[in-house]
Structure formats: C-alpha cells, structure tokens
Amino acid sequence: MATAKPRPSIQDVARLAGVSLGTVSNVLNNPNMVKPATAEKVSRAIEQLGFVRNDAARQLKAGKSQTLGMIVFDAGNPFFAEMARGAEDHSAERGYSVLLGNSDNKYDREKKYLQLFDEQRVAGVLVSPTNDIYDQITELRSHGTQTVVIDRKADSDRCCSVSVDDFAGGKTAVEHLLSIGRRKIAFVGGPITIQQVADRLAGAMAAVNEFGPAATLSVIESSAQTVIAGRNVGQVIAQRAAADRPDAIFAANDLLAMGIVQAFMFNNEIAIPQDVALIGYDDIDFAEAAVVPLSSIRQPARLIGETAIELVLSEINEPQGHVHQQVTYQPELVVRASTRV
Amino acid sequence: MATAKPRPSIQDVARLAGVSLGTVSNVLNNPNMVKPATAEKVSRAIEQLGFVRNDAARQLKAGKSQTLGMIVFDAGNPFFAEMARGAEDHSAERGYSVLLGNSDNKYDREKKYLQLFDEQRVAGVLVSPTNDIYDQITELRSHGTQTVVIDRKADSDRCCSVSVDDFAGGKTAVEHLLSIGRRKIAFVGGPITIQQVADRLAGAMAAVNEFGPAATLSVIESSAQTVIAGRNVGQVIAQRAAADRPDAIFAANDLLAMGIVQAFMFNNEIAIPQDVALIGYDDIDFAEAAVVPLSSIRQPARLIGETAIELVLSEINEPQGHVHQQVTYQPELVVRASTRV
DNA sequence: TAAAAGATTTGAAGCGTTTCAATAATCTAA
DNA sequence: TTAGATTATTGAAACGCTTCAAATCTTTTA
Numbered sequence: 082m083a084t085a086k087p088r089p090s091i092q093d094v095a096r097l098a099g100v101s102l103g104t105v106s107n108v109l110n111n112p113n114m115v116k117p118a119t120a121e122k123v124s125r126a127i128e129q130l131g132f133v134r135n136d137a138a139r140q141l142k143a144g145k146s147q148t149l150g151m152i153v154f155d156a157g158n159p160f161f162a163e164m165a166r167g168a169e170d171h172s173a174e175r176g177y178s179v180l181l182g183n184s185d186n187k188y189d190r191e192k193k194y195l196q197l198f199d200e201q202r203v204a205g206v207l208v209s210p211t212n213d214i215y216d217q218i219t220e221l222r223s224h225g226t227q228t229v230v231i232d233r234k235a236d237s238d239r240c241c242s243v244s245v246d247d248f249a250g251g252k253t254a255v256e257h258l259l260s261i262g263r264r265k266i267a268f269v270g271g272p273i274t275i276q277q278v279a280d281r282l283a284g285a286m287a288a289v290n291e292f293g294p295a296a297t298l299s300v301i302e303s304s305a306q307t308v309i310a311g312r313n314v315g316q317v318i319a320q321r322a323a324a325d326r327p328d329a330i331f332a333a334n335d336l337l338a339m340g341i342v343q344a345f346m347f348n349n350e351i352a353i354p355q356d357v358a359l360i361g362y363d364d365i366d367f368a369e370a371a372v373v374p375l376s377s378i379r380q381p382a383r384l385i386g387e388t389a390i391e392l393v394l395s396e397i398n399e400p401q402g403h404v405h406q407q408v409t410y411q412p413e414l415v416v417r418a419s420t421r422v
Numbered sequence: 423m424a425t426a427k428p429r430p431s432i433q434d435v436a437r438l439a440g441v442s443l444g445t446v447s448n449v450l451n452n453p454n455m456v457k458p459a460t461a462e463k464v465s466r467a468i469e470q471l472g473f474v475r476n477d478a479a480r481q482l483k484a485g486k487s488q489t490l491g492m493i494v495f496d497a498g499n500p501f502f503a504e505m506a507r508g509a510e511d512h513s514a515e516r517g518y519s520v521l522l523g524n525s526d527n528k529y530d531r532e533k534k535y536l537q538l539f540d541e542q543r544v545a546g547v548l549v550s551p552t553n554d555i556y557d558q559i560t561e562l563r564s565h566g567t568q569t570v571v572i573d574r575k576a577d578s579d580r581c582c583s584v585s586v587d588d589f590a591g592g593k594t595a596v597e598h599l600l601s602i603g604r605r606k607i608a609f610v611g612g613p614i615t616i617q618q619v620a621d622r623l624a625g626a627m628a629a630v631n632e633f634g635p636a637a638t639l640s641v642i643e644s645s646a647q648t649v650i651a652g653r654n655v656g657q658v659i660a661q662r663a664a665a666d667r668p669d670a671i672f673a674a675n676d677l678l679a680m681g682i683v684q685a686f687m688f689n690n691e692i693a694i695p696q697d698v699a700l701i702g703y704d705d706i707d708f709a710e711a712a713v714v715p716l717s718s719i720r721q722p723a724r725l726i727g728e729t730a731i732e733l734v735l736s737e738i739n740e741p742q743g744h745v746h747q748q749v750t751y752q753p754e755l756v757v758r759a760s761t762r763v
Numbered sequence: 764t765a766a767a768a769g770a771t772t773t774g775a776a777g778c779g780t781t782t783c784a785a786t787a788a789t790c791t792a793a
Numbered sequence: 794t795t796a797g798a799t800t801a802t803t804g805a806a807a808c809g810c811t812t813c814a815a816a817t818c819t820t821t822t823a
Contacts, residue, residue: 086566088543088809090808090809091809091810091811092809092810100772100773101772101773101774102773102774102809102810102811103772103773103774103812103813104772104773106810106812107771107811109810109811114770114772115772116772119771131561133537133540133541133565134541134809134810135482135541135543136542136543136810137477137478137481137482137543137808137809137810138482138778138808138811140478140810141478141479141482141777141778141780141808141811142809142810142812143778143810143811144429144778146478156506156507157503157504159498159500162497162498163498165497166497166524169524178521178538181522182519183507196474197519199474200476200477202478224427224472224474308707308711339708339711340711343710343711366649367680367708367711370684370712372712373713429779431778431780432779432781433779441802441803442803442804443779443780444781444782444802444803444804445801445803447780447782448802450780451781455800456801456802457800457801457802460802475779475780476778476779476780477780478778479778479779479780479781480781481780481808482778482807482808482809482810483780483782483808484780484808485808485809764823765823766822766823767820767821767822767823768819768820768821768822769818769820769821770817770818770819770820771816771817771818771819772817772818773814773816773817774814774815775812775814775815776812777810777811778809778810778811779808780807781806781808782805782806783804783805784804784805785802785804785805786801786802786804787800787801787802787803788799788800788802789798789799789800789801790798790799790800791795791799793794793796793797
C-alpha cells in the first residue's frame with residue numbers, strides 16, 4: 082500500500098499560494114475580507130494540494146465544537162430512530178453534526194456517553210435521561226455544555242425539555258378502550274421505573290378511576306419495551322384461562338404491542354380485537370402494517386427532534402437572552418383494526 | 423444563569439497536585455509508569471477540579487481521532503439500523519465511537535459526510551456507497567483514512583468490503599416462488615441504479631431463465647425502498663385487471679413488501695398468498711409481525727456491522743500487515759405465510 | 764499631490780495535549 | 794558505601810488552526 086503522505090496544512094497552502102498563513106485562514110473563514118485575486122490564488126492552492134481543514138485544531142482554538150451529542154433509550158425503536166433523524170437533519174442544515182448514542186436505559190452507558198461528549202467538548206447535548214442522571218447533567222451544564230431533555234419533562238426549570246404528555250396519552254388510550262365497551266383492562270409496559278411508562282400508567286389509572294368501579298386495571302410489567310418482551314408477555318396471557326384474561330390491553334409502546342400480536346397469532350386462539358382489544362403507543366410506521374393493524378397513540382417524533390435542536394442551538398448561540406422552555410406536545414389517538422369492534 | 427467557569431486544563435491539575443504537566447499526562451496515558459503515591463495525588467486533583475480531557479487537543483497531537491465514520495443509505499430502515507447498531511457496539515468495546523450519517527442514496531449527502539469525516543480526521547470510514555463515490559473514497563484512502571465498503575462488494579481489491587451475495591439472494595427468492603407453482607413473477611424495487619437492487623434483480627432473472635419459458639419476470643421500478651413507495655406500487659398493481667396481475671411478487675426489501683401488503687389489504691380484493699404470493703428481503707423484525715407474516719431473505723445485519731468494524735480496525739492498527747478482504751455472507755430464505763400456499 | 768482613511772495582509776501568540784530527551788530519585792549489587 | 798543500573802519526573806517542543814495588533818497597500822479627499 083502507498084505510504085500515506087502527510088496532510089497539507091494551512092502553512093503549506095500559504096507557501097504555495099505565496100501569501101501568509103493568516104490570509105489562508107481568512108479565505109476560509111472571512112472570505113469577504115480578502116481581495117478576490119488573492120482568494121483565487123489561495124483557492125487554487127487548496128485545490129492543488131487537496132487541503133482539508135483539520136477540525137481538531139479549529140476546535141482546540143475555539144474551545145467548542147460544531148458537534149452535538151444525543152442519547153436515546155434505543156435507536157432501534159423506530160420512534161427514537163425517527164426522532165434522531167429529525168434532530169440530525171435539522172442540525173445538519175445549521176452546520177452541526179450529531180453523535181448518537183444508545184443508552185439502553187442503562188445508567189452506565191448513559192454516563193459513558195456523557196463522558197465521551199464531554200471530552201469532545203460538544204456544544205450541546207440532547208438526552209432522554211434515566212432517573213439517576215440528573216447530577217451528571219447538572220455537572221455538564223456547569224461546564225457550559227447546554228443540555229435539552231427530550232421525550233420527558235425536565236424535573237426543574239433550569240433546562241429546556243421537549244416532551245409529549247404521557248399522562249394524557251395513557252388516559253386517552255384507556256378511555257378509548259372503555260368507550261368500545263371493554264372493562265377488564267391490562268396495562269403492559271416496563272420497567273415501571275421509566276418515567277414515560279409510569280406516566281402512561283398513571284394516565285391509564287386515572288381513566289379507569291374516573292370511569293368508576295365497573296372497570297379494572299391490572300398491570301403486567303415487562304422486562305423491556307421490545308417485540309421480544311411483548312411476545313413473552315403475550316404468551317403468559319395466552320396461557321391463562323380465558324376467563325382470567327383481560328378484554329383489552331394497553332401496551333406502553335408499539336413494539337410491545339406487536340409482540341403481543343405475534344404471541345396471540347401463534348396460539349391462534351385469541352382473536353384481536355374480538356377477544357382482546359389492543360392499543361399501542363408511538364404509532365410507528367409498522368403499526369399500520371401489523372397482522373392486525375394497530376391502534377396507537379401518535380407522538381410527533383420528528384418534531385420532537387427538530388424542536389430539541391432549535392432549543393439547544395438557541396441556548397448555545399444566545400446564552401444570555403435564553404429562557405428555558407418546557408415544550409409539551411399533545412399525543413393523538415389513532416384507531417385501527419385492533420380496537421375496532 | 424451561572425457564567426461557565428473555564429475548563430481546568432492538565433496544567434491546572436499539575437499545579438494543584440504539585441507535579442509537572444508531563445506526569446499528569448502519564449497518569450492518564452501510562453499509569454504503570456508513575457509511582458502509586460504520585461498517581462494518587464494526581465487523581466485527587468483531577469477529581470477535585472472536575473478535569474475532563476480535551477479530546478481536540480489530543481487528536482491534534484495524535485493526528486488521528488478515535489472516531490469512525492459510517493454512511494448508510496437509510497438509518498430508518500431497520501436493516502441498516504441493526505447494522506449500525508452492530509458497528510456501534512462493536513467499536514465502543516474497542517474504544518472508538520461512530521459518527522453516523524444517512525446518505526439517502528444521494529451523492530451530495532454522501533459527499534458532504536465524507537468531507538465532514540475528513541475534517542474530523544476520523545480513523546476510518548464504513549460506507550455503503552452510491553456508484554459515483556469511488557473517487558472520493560480513493561482520495562480519502564490516499565490521505566490515510568481507511569475505508570471499508572459495506573453491504574456491497576468493493577469494485578476493486580484495493581479495499582475491504584463486507585457484503586451479502588445479492589445475486590444468490592435474488593435467485594433464492596425467485597426459485598422459492600417458482601417452487602410453489604408461481605409463474606408470472608414481478609420484481610419490485612428501485613431505483614435500479616442501486617447496485618444491491620440490480621444484483622437482486624439479476625439473480626431473479628437468472629432463476630427465471632433457468633426455469634425456462636414457462637415463467638416470466640416483469641420489473642416494476644419503485645421510486646424508493648420505503649413503505650410508502652411500496653404502497654404506491656401495490657395500488658398500481660391492484661388497479662390492474664386481475665388477469666394482468668402477477669401471481670407472485672419479489673420485493674427488493676421488506677419495507678416495500680410491507681407497503682404492498684398494506685395496499686392489497688386496503689383494496690381488500692387481492693389475497694396474499696392465494697392471489698399473489700409475496701416475498702421481501704432483509705428479514706427485518708417487523709416482517710414477522712406483518713398483516714400477512716412475510717417470507718423474506720435474511721441478511722446478517724448485525725454481523726455485517728461487526729465484521730466491518732473488525733476489518734477497518736485491523737487496517738488502522740496494522741496498516742503494513744493488512745491484506746484486503748472481500749467478505750461475502752450468504753443470505754438465507756425464511757418462509758412465512760406470505761408464500762405458504 | 765500629500766495626507767488621512769480605509770482595505771488588505773502579515774505573523775506571532777496560544778489553545779491543551781502528547782512526546783521525548785534530559786534530569787533526578789531510587790534501588791541493586793559488589 | 795558507592796558506582797551503575799533502573800525507575801520517575803520534568804518541561805520544552807510540536808500539532809494546525811484562529812485571532813488580533815501591527816504593518817502595508819489603496820483609495821479618497823482637500
């Protein structure tokens with residue numbers, strides 16, 4: 082293999098163009114300050130040498146990078162993937178790039194990414210935090226790294242957050258199940274320690290309580306929010322005697338719901354929605370294409386990502402005039418075959 | 423808001439610990455070279471000041487970063503998401519982080535990311551390239567940035583690649599359709615300019631040709647490889663007179679296939695697999711949960727990502743002993759209800 | 764036509780690390 | 794006990810860029 086020739090530096094460009102180093106830098110950063118003829122010479126030299134600016138040096142001088150960090154529970158979940166995509170596109174348009182990390186809802190991973198971002202001196206961080214991470218975030222903020230909490234309302238008004246009203250979403254979901262005549266509702270989701278799950282459950286509870294004693298809500302905690310976890314829960318439910326089964330299930334996300342669908346199909350004994358109605362959460366694209374098209378609670382995933390970028394960049398660029406905002410979007414009920422009786 | 427205190431530098435730590443700057447650096451990078459007592463003092467100072475190493479400075483000195491770049495067609499496609507996840511996890515274990523970019527199969531976006539990666543002086547790049555990008559890659563390699571082509575066989579033996587045999591996959595898919603008695607096969611995919619699509623189509627052709635004149639293959643080019651694009655194609659097919667419809671469809675990926683399923687369901691007139699059998703490609707998790715569980719051609723997404731990381735890191739770390747490899751995995755037929763007659 | 768004003772260009776300083784030759788401290792063996 | 798070997802520590806010199814006060818050209822203006 083060819084030995085890699087060392088990268089040309091701004092010095093090399095300056096030498097070839099017959100100008101000073103400062104001028105080359107100006108061509109790159111303040112083109113309007115340099116005479117067109119000179120700029121032309123410099124550009125030619127850059128072209129000829131194949132010069133590419135070294136971002137590390139630039140950052141070192143600037144003390145800040147043009148990179149943002151983003152931590153989500155699970156980028157494999159289409160909801161988060163869409164959110165990340167929104168953030169990525171939106172920030173790319175503004176000259177920033179995004180470093181994406183999966184926390185798997187684990188404190189250690191979250192902490193590791195935060196450390197990484199800190200070493201990189203990212204300009205800002207978007208994070209859907211686990212409960213225990215607030216100290217780290219505070220620490221980060223005290224260093225001047227702006228942080229926006231996503232998919233969850235910030236505990237304090239000392240930072241921005243972009244979220245969707247999970248309580249309302251949970252309530253809406255269960256009210257819908259009640260409205261189609263179901264009374265033995267089961268909530269499937271977990272771990273309950275996840276704030277979003279807890280809020281959706283609280284909303285579900287509220288709906289049942291308001292309805293009165295004729296309705297009941299049982300809680301089945303899942304180990305995770307994945308298709309596999311959903312399948313496991315579904316199998317457990319399917320093994321119960323028919324009389325012991327709920328007549329409706331509210332799953333805390335669509336992945337779980339899809340797993341439940343699979344388990345019921347496999348057993349081939351429980352019909353959706355006749356025997357058990359089912360509603361998910363997130364309204365991912367695949368919900369519509371499921372064996373039984375899934376009712377769901379839609380969240381504006383892309384918009385969340387975009388809004389979070391807006392907020393973090395506004396905070397980065399106008400630190401003094403910035404006022405922290407807690408943006409909350411309202412979720413929306415989408416009815417499909419899985420609850421259409 | 424609190425004014426951000428400036429970050430402590432290695433100098434500050436050295437001063438507080440009463441040692442020289444070089445010693446602090448050694449504690450960080452060659453801990454076995456420093457006396458335990460000294461290391462202890464330094465660690466305490468680091469702790470006390472909340473010192474975090476500035477990666478830009480480190481990179482500047484090293485001339486290389488611990489970051490890898492990865493460019494995929496579409497990170498929203500679960501197949502690529504899984505591949506990216508594999509790459510991310512695998513490289514994290516080895517101390518590298520991954521910067522992920524979506525090219526949307528667009529030359530401009532691809533080029534932009536390559537430029538970004540180049541400025542960041544990433545140690546290596548994983549890219550599923552469009553046709554026109556080879557010059558850029560060659561350029562990058564000449565600068566010493568190692569590159570591995572993913573999900574596609576490299577055109578030359580001058581770089582590594584990790585791919586799956588798309589020709590074999592296409593052939594397998596259509597042979598399966600022929601084996602269940604279908605003769606009027608349609609291939610749906612696009613743009614055809616995507617190498618992977620072209621190869622799968624070529625495999626499909628080969629299967630039909632080998633079978634003989636009793637079987638025919640028509641090609642319906644889609645605008646993209648998404649659920650929406652699939653739905654559009656499905657509607658077009660549904661509008662044809664029943665006699666003009668194919669009796670089996672091979673979709674170039676599962677997203678397209680799921681869109682086709684949706685369109686057929688909506689029209690409620692075409693039964694899968696009775697009227698039209700359907701097979702997809704990739705075997706994404708959602709294929710199993712589709713309205714009609716989808717037959718598909720499984721690709722080892724995660725393994726591709728992991729292998730690519732292995733290769734690029736081996737090339738980075740042993741540039742001289744490295745031999746370029748073209749790793750090709752074989753795809754696998756997965757039969758489900760959509761082709762079970 | 765000369766001085767003042769404005770537009771360009773220059774080059775040294777410094778960002779926070781790592782590296783490495785030189786120096787200092789400590790240990791080993793005779 | 795001491796020379797010689799070994800182990801720790803030091804601090805100056807980059808890395809490649811941006812910044813900014815100073816120097817040098819060009820215009821304007823009187």
